[in-house]
Amino acid sequence: MSENGGGAGIAVGIDLGTTNSCVAVLADAPIPDKAEKIAAGRLRPVGGALVITDRYRSPLTPSAVWIDRDGTPVVGARAKNKARQTGEPPPAMFFKRDMSGSEPLRAGHATMTATEASAHVLRYLRELAESVLDVPVRRAVVTVPAFFEVGAKNATTQAGADAGLEVAETLIEPEAAAQAYLAGRAGEPADHGVFLVYDLGGGTFDASVVEWNAETFDHLSFDGDRFLGGYDFDQAIVGLLADKVPGYNLNIDVSVPEHRALLGALLTEAEGVKIELSRSPAADLVKSNLLDCDGEPMILTVPFERTEFEELIARRIERTVDSCVSALEKAARRQPGFSAASLDGIVLVGGSSRIPLVSESLSRRLGKEPVLVEPDLCVAAGAALKTAFIDRHSAHLKLGPPVVLDGRGEINGQVLTGHGLADPAHAVVVLRSDDGEYTARVRADERGGFRFADIPLTDAETGVTVAVEVDGRELDSQADTLRMGPDLPRGGAVLANTISVKVRSGMRTVAEEGDPVPHHVEIGLRTVNQGVLLPVPVYEGPIPIGEVVISDLPADTPVGTRVALSVTIGADWMIDVHARVPTAGREGRATLNLRSFDSDSWERLRERLDSVRASWAEKRNLVDPETRITHGPRIEKLVAELEDLVAHRFDAAQATYRMTVVETQLESLPLGPGAHLSPSFSEFEGKLLDLEQLIDQLAGVDARRAAEFRNELPALRAAGSAAHRAERQLDWSTAVEQVEARIHAVWNLLVPPVIGVPGGxxxxxxxxxxxxxxxxxxxxxxxxxxxxxxxxxxxxxxxxxxxxxxxxxxxxxxxxxxxxxxxxxxxxxxxxxxxxxxxxxxxxxxxxxxxxxxxx
Known part of the structure; x- marks a missing residue:
């Protein structure tokens, strides 16, 4: 016990989902009356974890938030039911898709950001866990989609802090699912395997090829879709509903509050139809007490067939299988010869993976029958298992995860200073086995570090308590368990997307997909012009996530100055940047400004779509045939999806995201040698033509000077052509500036006669x-x-x-x-x-x- 009488607390795993959320704890966690709570259904065993249920014995909490008139927050099923109540403002739902945005969301009688709504859900889950476990909950491993950008991961951590939780790790969902799957295979003879995790949740889709052996856990590849999940299927049902009831006006405009409420109600009913069609060949959408977009009362009894639902979502399901194929191809690049036949299994995760068409499509394309493993609960269970590998903190004690090797245990940790302890070296750390058979004492070093080695194990699980004492008085303690037998393979945070920075000559990789986090790299850059601000755009995959700004370069920094940029991606997904300018003998002040992904208006999205069409029409004929074959279908597919999104005006967040993806792809299309240089070669030739025309005018005024300028033209043209062929931005910029300087000089010589001519x-x-x-x-x-x-x-x-x-x-x-x-x-x-x-x-x-x- 700690000095203030409170326990050391416990860490939980949380699946913060788009549609539903879930919280779990390690099965061997020190929980009072654990067996009785399991028997009562308040703790549900899933692999090596226990999923916590509410008072109705439900393990799932709808990710919905509604604020009452007096400011009281309502979370979960009660909040979600507000979407069905006529006359009430809708709850905030599906906000996980907007996690990195700053736009306000309607949540009953208040507005909030997606981060704030997520904090309400996390707080509710923390309080639920504390009420069931009867111990404080202070730390958590919270899961995120693999394809969440860094800003969304940071926002998840912030939501946890706002909910009173220290988020020890934001664990990617495929790894959490894989850990839970491996725990469920305990006792099976295989000690090595490779499998595909297919995670189709409420708002995101991740595909990951995972390899494990007795000690390590490795992601061979990733693919997926940041905006594809059950929410899209619900939207499709609502769209079909409009065709099935033509007597009502369901042309929903989400900018109209009444329409938003109607959409929320219809999406909630559509979700029920989707779930029923996943287990039955037919379902009815039955709803009354609704007003259509004209304010007319609606009474709906609309039949749906599974076949028409599958036809409605078939294209989206095929996209998920395409992602799986892409993930397998990426894995083959790391392990030549790898294919779908190399897989030991396909694991289905996420509630939407229950749709029968998912298994059918995967079996047909990949030749293996997928396995459905607690799709709603395994991500939270995997997050709970991950808590075994995080440090645990209390008032004066930080414990690392216990290790068992060759039948002996080891525990490392650190004594923390604070109230009642100013110097950790004054503390004695005591380890006692729960059966009283073993006691060991060590003194902390000057930094508070300590280690217990060769701890004897008396059973398959040996409970121990580690306590901090000063002058014989106990200040703090934590309980732990040492387990014999194989542990789950340890994985670590890895990048699902390449992180890169954009420079004049193209993209420069900072970290590759699959690189472990923390990650550190030094990048050498050189300036190509003068100034005091150096902005370096940062990309995660195809998405610009912000820019590094070095803001205190000397104003007279010479062209070609070396800038050393240091980038560190921490385990908490925070990116730290630092800059050095060696020749200036000074450090640079570098900051990373992450952008928020706020949705554009539909009018702005229509303008961007028109621009994308025009850009692709222009570049389609400029790229080489191979690029047209490899990139063209992907771009045209994205454009078709965008046309559908803009036409139906349902999901501005998804449309904005996909628009950014296709714009980035168009911008980065290789257009031949030197095409990335700025300005373009055609602009350079235009400047030369302007210079020639000015020289022709000058010849009528000063033939000698005009001849001098004309003699320089071949050298100017040759210098520009050579710089362009060599693709050297420094030389290219110099060549362009020389032409511009000649234009200015000739123009100045033409000023007197031009002003004086008639008609001027x-x-x-x-x-x-x-x-x-x-x-x-x-x-x-x-x-x-x-x-x-x-x-x-x-x-x-x-x-x-x-x-x-x-x-x-x-x-x-x-x-x-x-x-x-x-x-x-x-x-x-x-x-x-x-x-x-x-x-x-x-x-x-x-x-x-x-x-x-x-x-x-």
Missing amino acids: PSAATLRAQVLAEISRGRDSLRDRMAGVPGAQRTQALEELYKSLVTEGDVAQADVHRVDMNAPDAGRILRRVLDERVMPWLARVETFPPVVDVEPE
Whole structure:
């Protein structure tokens, strides 16, 4: 017991699901009256874990939150039932799909973010676990989809903290399911195997090829879909319902509150139909007391056949099997010769995997009969099993997971300072077996570390207690269990997606799919222009998740300066970045700004879709035939899915995500040598053409100078072509700048005769144009400053902004001082434009000063 009389607490595993959530605990956890609670149905054995049930003996808690008028939160089945009640605002449901967004969700009489709604569910599960277990619950392993982006994983950890939980690990769901499956196979002779985990949940789909032996647990590959699950099947049923009841208006617009309530009610009923059709050939959707989109009362009794439901979702199910095939192909790249025939089994996870079409499709395509293993509970059970491998904290004691080797036990830990203990070296750590046959005492070292080795085991399971004592007084203690026999293979957090950064020459990999976390890497970059801000976009798979900003480079940082970027992905999925500029002899201040994935409006999504169509139509003919064959079908498939999503206007979060995926794919299409360079080669050729035309005009004024400029054209063209062929952004930028410099020089020589020719712009017209340019520059400057995040508004940046504002004011004053009646007014205005306004506008266009980079 701890000094304040409270227990050390217990860690639980939580499956925070899109539709339902679940909480479990290790089967050998120290739980008062464990056998009686199992017999009463409050603890349900699943493999090596115990799933905790509510007072109705249900192990599942609907992931629904509803806030009463007085602010009281309602969670679970009661909250979900609010969707069926006419006249009540709908609950927040399916918010896991929006986990990395910041948009407010309606939750009864309040609004909240997906993170806040998740915190309510986690708090409810923590309190449920404490009420059943009769011990405090302070720590948890919470599961997340493998394809959750880093921001969504971080948001899950934050939701746990808001719920009063320390999230020791956000465990990917395929690994949790695999751990539970292996625990259920205990006693079987096989000590090695490879299997496919097919996890089709309420809102996400993950496919993972997993290999294990007696000690290790390895993910060979991943694939999946961030936005595909039972929720999509429910939506499909609602869409079919509209066709089945044409007498009612079910053209739902989710921007209308009444329509959102109607959609929530229909989705809840559709879920029931889906579940019934998974076990019966037919089902009826029966519902009254609803108003359609015109406010007309509806009484629904609508029959559904399994065959029509399967036809409705067949394309989506085939997409999941395609992902499985892709995962197998990735595994074959790691293990040549690997195929579906190499699998020892296919494990079905997630409530939607109960749909018969899933097993039929997998059997037909992969040639193996899948196994359904507690699909609703195994993820929580696997998370609970994972708690055996996390450190446990109490007031003065941190214990690592116990280890058993060759029939002897070992426990390592650390004494923690705090109230009643200022120096850990003053503490004595005592280990006692529960049967009283064995006692050992060690003194903690100066950092509080300690180790008990060669602990004798008297049975298959030996209970022990580790206590911290000072001057014979016990400050804290924790109970533990040492088990003989094979443990579950230990896995670790791994990346399901490649993490990369984008530089001028393309993507630079930071971490590969399958790399273990924590992960550290150093990246060498070189600047290709001057500035004080260096933004480096960060991608997870095909999705931009944010950018690293190095904000204190010297303003005169030379082109080609080396920047060493250090990136660490922690076990908690937090990304730490650091920058060094060796030649400047200084450290860089680097921050990672993660973006939130907020849904676009349907109007904006329609615009983006039109742009995607136009971009693909243009690039389809520019890519080589091999790229067209490999990338084309995938892009066109995504475009077709987007057209369907935008047409039905049901799921803006999914549409926004998929739009970002296809835009990234289009942007990264290889278009031949040098196609990634900026500006493009066609733009470079256009600048050369402009220069030639200006030289032709100059020939009528100054033939000698025109000849000099004309003689330079071949060298300029050759330098640009060589830089483009070599795909060197530094040389390419230099070649472009040389052409632009010649254009500016020739233009300046043409100014006097152009102003004086008949038909040229009058001084009054020129004055209006110059003032308009100054006004445009001011607007641009103001917008650019407004777009700089507060954290990046350094004093140097503020001073630069003020100086540019002042420079614009001075230029405007110079224009107003020109005597419009003077015969040379036009010439003076042109000089103000060239010498003051144009250089100022050029500086405005580069504000805030940004450095582009390329790899070393």
